[in-house]
Amino acid sequence: MRVANIGGPITLAVIGAILYFALSDRIEGVDTAMIGLILMVAAAIWLVVGLLVNRPRTRVTSERTDVQGTGGVAGGQANNQVVEREVRQDEV
Template sequence: MRAVRVGGPIILAAIGAILYFAVPDAVEEVPLGTIGLILMIAGGIWLVLELILGRRRSSVITEQRTINDGGVPRQEVHERRQDEI
């Protein structure tokens, strides 16, 4: 099973929140609030992508055979689940 990595997006969003909400615009000509908002949005998008791409995927393989056993045809169906990591 593939582990979902959510630490990076959460840290990025936290840094963005600190810049947006807690740090006053002490540096002129550098909009820290805008940079913080961009970091929070990027962290949110990254988190959603990690959750979507990190989920477990599986497929079902179905094998069907017709067996003629003494003149009476019968069908055998086998289903097998294959997990992709």
């Protein structure tokens, strides 16, 4: 089973939020609010792509077959057999 790594995007988003909302000092020639916004958008894209890439890729196929028995009637009921099979295919 794959596990999505969400620590990086969260850290990037926190740094971006600090730059966008909390930093009031102005650095000449640098727009810290724009850098913060860019970091938050990049973190959101990184998180979405990471979750999509690491989603579970398991295909489950179930089939059920009713098979009529070839022996006669046992106890007044027909010998019917139900065969169930489930196949799991994990893609890596």
